[in-house]
Amino acid sequence: MLESRRGFTDSHANPWFAIDEGTATEEGGQVWFGALGWSGNWKLVLEKTAFGRLRVTGGINDFDSEWTLGPGERFQTPSFVGGCVAEGFGAMSRALHRYQHEHVSPSRAPRKVLYNSWEATYFDVNAKDQMALAERAAKVGAELFVVDDGWFGQRHHDRAGLGDWTVNPDKFPNGLDELIGRVRGLGMAFGIWVEPEAVNPDSELYRSHPDWVYHFPMRPRTELRNQLVLDLSKPAVKSYILDFMSRLLGEHDISFVKWDMNRTITEPGMQEHPLNRQKELWIRHVRSLYEIWAELRRRFPRVAFETCAGGGSRIDLGMLRYADQAWPSDNTDAFDRLGIQEGFSYAYAPKLMTCWVTEAASGMNKRVTSLRYRFHSAMTGTLGIGANLNEWSEEQLAEAAALVAQYKAIRPLVQEGRQYRLSALKHKGVDAVQYVGEGEDGEESVLFAFLHAQRLGDGLPRLCLQGLDPDQWYEVLGEQTAGAKGDGQESESAKDDGAGSEGGKDDGAGTEGGKDDGAGSEGGKDDGAGERRREGRPQRAGADANRRRAAAARRLRQPDVSHSSAAGVNASGIRSASIGAVRRTGDQEVTPSNASLPWPPCRPEFAGTPSRYHQAGSSWQVRPGRPRTDTRPKTRPGRSGTRRIACPMQGFGLGV
Numbered sequence: 001m002l003e004s005r006r007g008f009t010d011s012h013a014n015p016w017f018a019i020d021e022g023t024a025t026e027e028g029g030q031v032w033f034g035a036l037g038w039s040g041n042w043k044l045v046l047e048k049t050a051f052g053r054l055r056v057t058g059g060i061n062d063f064d065s066e067w068t069l070g071p072g073e074r075f076q077t078p079s080f081v082g083g084c085v086a087e088g089f090g091a092m093s094r095a096l097h098r099y100q101h102e103h104v105s106p107s108r109a110p111r112k113v114l115y116n117s118w119e120a121t122y123f124d125v126n127a128k129d130q131m132a133l134a135e136r137a138a139k140v141g142a143e144l145f146v147v148d149d150g151w152f153g154q155r156h157h158d159r160a161g162l163g164d165w166t167v168n169p170d171k172f173p174n175g176l177d178e179l180i181g182r183v184r185g186l187g188m189a190f191g192i193w194v195e196p197e198a199v200n201p202d203s204e205l206y207r208s209h210p211d212w213v214y215h216f217p218m219r220p221r222t223e224l225r226n227q228l229v230l231d232l233s234k235p236a237v238k239s240y241i242l243d244f245m246s247r248l249l250g251e252h253d254i255s256f257v258k259w260d261m262n263r264t265i266t267e268p269g270m271q272e273h274p275l276n277r278q279k280e281l282w283i284r285h286v287r288s289l290y291e292i293w294a295e296l297r298r299r300f301p302r303v304a305f306e307t308c309a310g311g312g313s314r315i316d317l318g319m320l321r322y323a324d325q326a327w328p329s330d331n332t333d334a335f336d337r338l339g340i341q342e343g344f345s346y347a348y349a350p351k352l353m354t355c356w357v358t359e360a361a362s363g364m365n366k367r368v369t370s371l372r373y374r375f376h377s378a379m380t381g382t383l384g385i386g387a388n389l390n391e392w393s394e395e396q397l398a399e400a401a402a403l404v405a406q407y408k409a410i411r412p413l414v415q416e417g418r419q420y421r422l423s424a425l426k427h428k429g430v431d432a433v434q435y436v437g438e439g440e441d442g443e444e445s446v447l448f449a450f451l452h453a454q455r456l457g458d459g460l461p462r463l464c465l466q467g468l469d470p471d472q473w474y475e476v477l478g479e480q481t482a483g484a485k486g487d488g489q490e491s492e493s494a495k496d497d498g499a500g501s502e503g504g505k506d507d508g509a510g511t512e513g514g515k516d517d518g519a520g521s522e523g524g525k526d527d528g529a530g531e532r533r534r535e536g537r538p539q540r541a542g543a544d545a546n547r548r549r550a551a552a553a554r555r556l557r558q559p560d561v562s563h564s565s566a567a568g569v570n571a572s573g574i575r576s577a578s579i580g581a582v583r584r585t586g587d588q589e590v591t592p593s594n595a596s597l598p599w600p601p602c603r604p605e606f607a608g609t610p611s612r613y614h615q616a617g618s619s620w621q622v623r624p625g626r627p628r629t630d631t632r633p634k635t636r637p638g639r640s641g642t643r644r645i646a647c648p649m650q651g652f653g654l655g656v
Contacts (some may be wrong), residue, residue, distance in 0.1 A: 003043040005063050007229075007265030007282065009319070011312040011329075015042045016347040017056060018092060026090040026423045033092045034058065034082030035347055037104075037317035038285035041065060042078075056082075064268070066279040078318060089346065090466075094418050097349035101416070104320050106297060107304065110411055111325055111351060111382040112467070113141060113404055114256070119147035119358060120388035123157055125150035126171045131182045136389040139397055141404035144256055145183045146191035148336075151176070153203065159226045160199055163205035165244040168348065168610035180253050191256030191304075192248070196241045197289070198227040198263045212237050214281070216269040227263045232288035233270050233281065241292055249300045258327075261291075261309040286318075293322035306354060312340075315348065325354050325382050332386065333362035334369045336451060338431045341380055341423060351415035353381035357400075359388065371396060373450075375403040379414065380433055380448055383407045410446045413437045419446070420466040429453045436467040443468070541636035 002017070004010035015036035024031050034056065036042055041061035048054055058080050069075055081099065101108065115137035125147060134145050149155065151171065153164030180190045199206050199213060201223065206213070213228040215221045221228055230237050248254065263515055268281045285485070293305065307314050307323035311330035320326065329340045337355065344353050355378035361368050369377075369575040378384065383404070392400070407414075417437025425432065433449040436443065439589045447466055 001045050003041070003061055003063070005041050006313075007040060007268075007285065008261060008309055008314045008592035009039050009042070009316045011310065014347065015044060015058065015316050016096075016219065017044055017046065017058075018089060019046070019054065019056070019348070020089075025088050026421055028086075028088045030084065030086050031089055031092045032056075032082070032084045033096070034080060035096065035317050036078055036080050036622055037321070038078035038286065039289065039314055039316050039319045041282045042316075060283060064279055065282050066277075067283060068277055068280070081317065090420055092259055093346050093421070096347055097345075097419065100320065100349045100352065105324065105349075105352065107324050108347070109304075109324075110415060111304075112256075113407065114144040114146055114191065114384045115140075115142040115188075115389070116146040116148055116258075116356070116384060116386045117362075118193075119386050120390060121150070123150035123155060125168075127174065127179050130179050132181045133389055134179070134186055134188065136392070136397065137385070138188055138387065140389070140400040141408070142188055142385060144189045144191055144535045145186075146193065146256060146258060147179070147259070148193040149195075149260075151192065158200075160200050160202035162195060162200040162227060163203040163230075165194065165196075165248065167462040170543050175253050184253060189255035190253060191258065192254055193260060194245070194248075195256045195260040195262065196245065196292075197230055197232065197261050199230055200226055201203070201228065202226075209236075211271055212240075214265060214269055215267045215271075217271075219267065222266045224263050224266070229263050229265050231270055231272075232292075233284040234272055238288050238292060242295060245292075245296055246299060249303055254303065256304045256306070258306045258308055259323075261314060290318070290322065297322060315344075320348070320352060323352075325352050331364050332356045333364045333367055334374040335367060335452065336362075336364065337377050338380075341377075342431070342433070344381075345419060345421065345433075347644060350419055354384050355379070355381040356384045357408060358386045359391075371399055372403065375400070375407070376448055377450070379403075379407045379410070382415065383411075406537040408434075411441065413444055413446045416469055422447075422449075422466065425463055428458070430463065432463055433586075434465055435466065 002015070002209070004013060004015075009015065016034065018031055018033040020029055020031045023029050024511040036044065036058045037127070038060060041063065042059070043061040044056065044058040045061070046054065046056050067075055070106055083095055085095060101173045101444060115133070117125070117130060117133050120133055132145060137145050149158075151223065152166060152168055153161035155161030155164075155168065172179065176397045183190045201221075204229070212229050212230055212234060213221065215228075230241075232238055232241075245257075249257070251344040265281075265285070268278070270278060270281050270284070273280065296303070296307070304324040305322060306325045306327060308327035312326075312328045314327065315326045328344045329337070331337065331340065334357075341350075341353060344350075356372075357374045358379045360371065360374070364510050375383075385400070385404075389397070413435040419433035420434040420436065422432035422434055434445060434449060438444070445465065447463075447465060449463060
């Protein structure tokens with residue numbers, strides 16, 4: 001049995017299930033699955049019958065819950081959707097994602113790259129500081145600037161002010177529109193944080209209406225996080241929330257609302273209902289919440305909403321009918337988030353998942369990760385930035401701007417594409433996720449790979465991609481990105497019987513990563529050396545050069561992720577990430593435009609095929625063309641420092 005009794009969906013368990021016979025994997029096996037659309041107390045029961053059949057039931061939790069139906073009245077139960085696939089857990093997730101895109105989510109619009117100022121200012125919010133942050137957020141490419149808690153009432157800390165939804169005149173002497181105008185002038189939309197269902201006892205709202213909260217008469221009112229929960233079953237409370245939200249959104253140019261809820265329901269007593277109907281509270285609260293959100297979306301159709309409840313506690317198919325995106329966890333550590341975001345993706349689409357880039361040293365565990373690693377971790381969903389940009393150097397801002405631009409280029413794939421969790425190398429410390437979708441030139445794909453640790457001497461097995469056409473040809477375009485440095489170690493692929501592989505030698509010829517006019521090999525210092533090596537390499541021509549290129553191409557292997565990443569091993573022992581993307585075209589060539597960069601091999605025996613490839617420190621594009629039966633690599637002369645190799649990539653392997 002799985003359930004929640006806390007008044008909302010809960011983060012300890014989520015209302016969905018997946019069942020297999022014990023043999024299913026990501027790629028194969030029958031999986032039966034289902035998900036419940038309800039944002040209050042829920043319950044799923046899975047039990048075997050006396051005849052060995054498995055029965056699954058789900059719906060509103062019957063604990064402490066009743067509903068009295070009068071003559072002629074109806075009661076509509078929550079939606080409970082389900083299905084079965086024969087292609088494993090990955091196909092299950094893609095079916096659920098497609099269902100959410102097509103039938104659940106209120107908007108198909110791309111989710112904006114947002115900046116949230118919470119971790120920069122906390123409750124110390126004022127117009128001047130927020131405008132300074134907005135300038136830096138615009139510099140890195142944010143499309144949406146969100147002011148979090150602290151803008152209203154006497155909200156200087158979490159002990160007071162909640163419920164008094166008027167702009168604090170001391171923090172915003174010229175009103176909220178001064179900040180909004182500045183944000184809009186910088187080319188960004190404006191968003192704001194609210195928590196309408198809760199109230200501080202130290203607030204004007206509570207002092208005026210102490211009867212507006214759930215409570216039991218003659219009993220103490222328990223505070224959690226210095227808050228109580230408003231009784232949404234009261235028409236006056238429901239009207240109050242609708243009225244202040246309508247004023248806020250109607251009087252100001254606000255495009256985004258982050259709706260928080262940090263308080264479970266305790267003392268579940270409704271004062272305007274008879275004793276025999278008190279157990280209807282759990283249902284009435286959710287129904288009133290849905291009605292409020294539905295009305296706000298009707299009145300303000302251009303405003304996007306995010307559901308947030310203490311970090312992941314209100315994510316379900318019921319709430320996602322009204323919310324454009326969801327906050328999965330308050331833990332924003334980039335490494336921890338990989339597991340959190342993977343778990344989210346089993347049942348919910350990546351587009352619906354807000355992922356933040358925060359500080360180098362995580363506030364949760366003090367783990368230090370590179371800026372590139374943090375961005376790539378957050379790029380696997382809807383990208384957001386929550387760090388204190390005032391503390392970032394100009395170099396960091398420039399690097400962040402390049403990474404934001406990279407995300408925008410692949411955003412259609414991440415947010416709308418088919419997701420493949422590549423789990424084959426989990427035992428090797430590799431997290432990898434791939435997205436496949438339609439691009440401007442046909443089918444495209446993007447891959448994220450994260451190598452967390454590696455034992456000395458470990459081999460580098462290949463990471464095979466999925467979801468692409470095995471009968472297509474692919475063009476790989478490599479481009480050096482700024483700030484790429486290896487970690488000074490020789491990659492596994494540099495030791496390949498002296499062959500012309502990455503870092504090896506090929507009869508003295510300058511193969512990938514080999515010695516070439518003194519340039520450093522792959523895995524050594526790159527930092528622009530790859531560009532110099534490309535420019536300094538002499539043009540080769542003739543059959544002899546073509547023969548050497550073809551021989552080298554057959555032996556190419558992808559090096560350790562860390563060797564081609566921007567940051568290598570950091571203080572925490574976590575290696576930086578690689579991301580890559582590929583695109584289909586009619587051109588039948590494999591073209592690494594920088595000979596020092598690792599790039600995928602022409603190895604038809606591997607399964608999977610990609611579409612545009614970006615890596616931390618490097619980037620690739622792979623474009624499939626028309627099918628061809630001849631699988632022998634072909635070569636043609638390229639420009640200085642450029643190797644062109646045509647091959648039909650029936651399979652695609654990335655060694656990590």
